[in-house]
Amino acid sequence: MPKNSKVVKRELDDEVIESVKDLLSNEDSSDDAFKKSELMVDDQEEKDVDVEEGSDVEDERPAWNSKLQYILAQVGFSVGLGNVWRFPYLCQKNGGGAYLVPYLILLLIIGIPLFFLELAVGQRIRRGSIGVWNYISPKLGGIGFASCVVCFFVALYYNVIIGWSLFYFSQSFQHPLPWDQCPLVKNSSHTFVEPECEKSSATTYYWYREALNISSSLSESGGLNWKMTICLLAAWVMVCLAMIKGIQSSGKIMYFSSLFPYVVLLCFLIRGLLLNGSVDGIRHMFTPKLEIMLEPKVWREAATQVFFALGLGFGGVIAFSSYNKRDNNCHFDAVLVSFINFFTSVLATLVVFAVLGFKANIINEKCVIQNSEKILKLLKMGNLSQDMIPHHINFSSITAEDYNLVYDIIQKVKEEEFDSLGLKSCQIEDELNKAVQGTGLAFIAFTEAMTHFPASPFWSVMFFLMLVNLGLGSMFGTIEGIITPIVDTFKVRKEVLTVICCLVAFFIGLIFVQRSGNYFVTMFDDYSATLPLLIVVILENIAVIRIYGIDKFMEDLKDMLGFSPSQYYYYMWKYVSPFVLLCLLVASIVQMALSPPGYNAWIEDTATEEFHSYPAWGMIVCISLMVLAILPVPIVFIVRRCNLIDDSSGSLASVSYKRGRIIKEPVNLEGDSTSLIHGKSPSEVPSPNFGKNIYRKQTGSPTLDTAPNGRYGIGYLMADMPDMPESDL
Numbered sequence: 001m002p003k004n005s006k007v008v009k010r011e012l013d014d015e016v017i018e019s020v021k022d023l024l025s026n027e028d029s030s031d032d033a034f035k036k037s038e039l040m041v042d043d044q045e046e047k048d049v050d051v052e053e054g055s056d057v058e059d060e061r062p063a064w065n066s067k068l069q070y071i072l073a074q075v076g077f078s079v080g081l082g083n084v085w086r087f088p089y090l091c092q093k094n095g096g097g098a099y100l101v102p103y104l105i106l107l108l109i110i111g112i113p114l115f116f117l118e119l120a121v122g123q124r125i126r127r128g129s130i131g132v133w134n135y136i137s138p139k140l141g142g143i144g145f146a147s148c149v150v151c152f153f154v155a156l157y158y159n160v161i162i163g164w165s166l167f168y169f170s171q172s173f174q175h176p177l178p179w180d181q182c183p184l185v186k187n188s189s190h191t192f193v194e195p196e197c198e199k200s201s202a203t204t205y206y207w208y209r210e211a212l213n214i215s216s217s218l219s220e221s222g223g224l225n226w227k228m229t230i231c232l233l234a235a236w237v238m239v240c241l242a243m244i245k246g247i248q249s250s251g252k253i254m255y256f257s258s259l260f261p262y263v264v265l266l267c268f269l270i271r272g273l274l275l276n277g278s279v280d281g282i283r284h285m286f287t288p289k290l291e292i293m294l295e296p297k298v299w300r301e302a303a304t305q306v307f308f309a310l311g312l313g314f315g316g317v318i319a320f321s322s323y324n325k326r327d328n329n330c331h332f333d334a335v336l337v338s339f340i341n342f343f344t345s346v347l348a349t350l351v352v353f354a355v356l357g358f359k360a361n362i363i364n365e366k367c368v369i370q371n372s373e374k375i376l377k378l379l380k381m382g383n384l385s386q387d388m389i390p391h392h393i394n395f396s397s398i399t400a401e402d403y404n405l406v407y408d409i410i411q412k413v414k415e416e417e418f419d420s421l422g423l424k425s426c427q428i429e430d431e432l433n434k435a436v437q438g439t440g441l442a443f444i445a446f447t448e449a450m451t452h453f454p455a456s457p458f459w460s461v462m463f464f465l466m467l468v469n470l471g472l473g474s475m476f477g478t479i480e481g482i483i484t485p486i487v488d489t490f491k492v493r494k495e496v497l498t499v500i501c502c503l504v505a506f507f508i509g510l511i512f513v514q515r516s517g518n519y520f521v522t523m524f525d526d527y528s529a530t531l532p533l534l535i536v537v538i539l540e541n542i543a544v545i546r547i548y549g550i551d552k553f554m555e556d557l558k559d560m561l562g563f564s565p566s567q568y569y570y571y572m573w574k575y576v577s578p579f580v581l582l583c584l585l586v587a588s589i590v591q592m593a594l595s596p597p598g599y600n601a602w603i604e605d606t607a608t609e610e611f612h613s614y615p616a617w618g619m620i621v622c623i624s625l626m627v628l629a630i631l632p633v634p635i636v637f638i639v640r641r642c643n644l645i646d647d648s649s650g651s652l653a654s655v656s657y658k659r660g661r662i663i664k665e666p667v668n669l670e671g672d673s674t675s676l677i678h679g680k681s682p683s684e685v686p687s688p689n690f691g692k693n694i695y696r697k698q699t700g701s702p703t704l705d706t707a708p709n710g711r712y713g714i715g716y717l718m719a720d721m722p723d724m725p726e727s728d729l
Contacts, residue, residue, distance in 0.1 A: 078337055085441040088349040090301055101293060102299050111309075126326070143632075144315065145632035150533055160232055162468055162475065164211065177450075177456055177457060182202045222514060242472070243479050277359075314533070319480040319483075400428075404427070
């Protein structure tokens with residue numbers, strides 16, 4: 001019997017009426033209050049629906065306008081900046097084409113099964129992350145709050161990257177591009193090249209000095225960078241306007257923000273393949289290094305990439321799927337979106353390596369010319385003999401192959417004094433082996449390559465507009481992972497909450513547009529999401545498979561999809577995925593413990609990056625980010641376990657997550673502050689009625705009670721009658 005201060009314990013009668021038809025046929029004709037209630041029944045022949053046929057009350061929960069819109073939203077959320085600047089780096093670092101093997105294996109083991117799980121629970125329960133996990137187990141309700149906290153942390157710095165892209169986009173409408181050449185400095189006597197730029201490169205200088213105006217350490221704030229502050233404000237305004245009406249507004253934008261990046265990537269691929277040296281880059285990318293594939297580090301990084309590429313644990317996947325109809329084929333969606341994500345990563349990798357191959361070819365040509373001039377000087381000075389140079393070599397138009405031939409000859413003849421000659425080998429592979437990722441790829445390496453394109457401003461505009469769209473697609477899902485659960489739980493207006501969320505995030509985000517802001521972006525990226533999200537997804541798996549029950553969950557899927565999912569998912573969810581996730585969590589903790597916590601600071605005097613350890617306060621911030629992200633889980637568990645919240649008060653604990661639903665309730669239940677449905681529309685009742693039968697106690701009053709052995713092992717509160725106290729589930 002549920003515990004409630006208003007409930008007087010009554011003894012159970014022997015007679016139990018098993019179905020609604022029996023209940024209605026046996027009801028007392030004088031029971032007017034009972035007649036005024038209309039119950040929704042889930043028949044075997046009919047799938048459960050949001051609104052009973054003939055009911056005047058409609059489900060107010062928003063819905064996608066079309067299946068295409070929903071798929072584009074999920075693709076936009078999962079396909080982000082990491083597909084463009086993280087996946088190619090991992091391929092280059094971890095064995096080229098051989099890296100695709102562990103990635104695909106782990107996509108099948110943890111990626112698709114866990115993505116399918118999140119889609120299914122969101123679609124079935126039709127709530128955001130907080131509501132879903134409270135529905136399954138109130139003690140694990142903190143999982144949803146933890147997802148919201150992680151989403152907020154990620155949104156803070158992710159929108160800063162969109163701001164950077166907006167800045168470069170705005171600067172691309174000029175020829176030549178502002179990062180094409182090093183700036184000149186004039187003084188009273190002469191003009192010279194900016195020393196910081198001369199020591200590095202034009203694109204590197206523009207990124208660190210013109211765009212970020214970066215300080216030399218985390219502790220040196222340097223004040224706000226006003227150019228980036230304005231760009232950050234513009235980014236948050238764009239997100240706010242797109243999200244203010246929920247999926248009704250953001251869904252329409254998805255048609256552009258999700259599809260435009262593919263247009264740009266295809267254009268870049270076609271253009272890149274026509275560039276000199278692009279084939280060298282692609283060949284380098286897909287040349288498998290099988291020996292590297294056996295290293296544990298490769299599998300750990302592949303698992304991490306699969307995990308974050310699909311957006312698992314953020315709550316965005318659950319939020320988006322909660323707006324689907326319950327008979328939607330979410331299994332097809334999971335497989336489709338996962339493979340679209342994978343092929344997008346491969347497409348982006350082809351584009352990146354085609355362009356980097358072109359860039360490497362240009363750098364290699366410059367290297368050959370510079371070192372050929374050195375050889376000519378050494379010949380004139382007599383340090384080298386003309387006899388060792390093959391007769392067909394013409395230094396005025398020397399090729400890379402001829403230079404490498406001369407280089408090898410000089411190295412053999414002058415073996416002892418070769419190092420003092422200062423000659424370089426000038427191999428394209430050496431340049432391609434320089435692993436670049438993240439902002440270094442997008443804002444330095446790629447921008448440098450685009451300066452050599454014909455019509456470079458056009459390609460620059462297209463590239464940074466693509467980055468903005470990729471970022472916005474992920475931001476929409478991230479913000480939806482915050483807004484939807486809070487709206488579902490606390491019943492606040494979505495428009496007001498969206499504006500408040502964006503304003504708060506903008507003002508907190510000002511720490512990222514200081515001169516030292518780039519170092520804070522690195523800190524948040526390293527510590528705010530990785531471990532908390534792994535813990536969240538592990539708990540999600542436990543909640544569904546162990547607490548709710550995998551057999552009941554598989555039965556739910558059969559009811560929802562119209563067919564039984566493969567037993568493959570049964571074994572993945574129950575055994576393989578939890579084990580792999582635990583291994584990944586342990587490996588991530590070990591990796592974090594072994595890697596010294598720090599960041600790469602840009603030193604202006606030497607124009608190079610230098611590794612700095614975090615100061616004591618910086619370490620406190622790093623630890624606080626991880627603790628704050630996962631703290632809701634134990635807090636909610638303790639609150640629920642110790643009954644620190646009075647469930648009879650009509651608060652969140654007693655109102656938001658009772659199971660069952662009334663389609664109509666014309667009776668005015670005055671004075672009952674704990675009523676689940678008092679003044680509520682169907683859309684406000686958090687969870688649908690999945691039960692097959694309705695059980696009623698035959699007592700002196702028309703009190704409905706819960707079935708102790710229903711399909712889900714739980715009862716459903718079906719009605720509130722006058723003079724009948726509500727039971728808490």
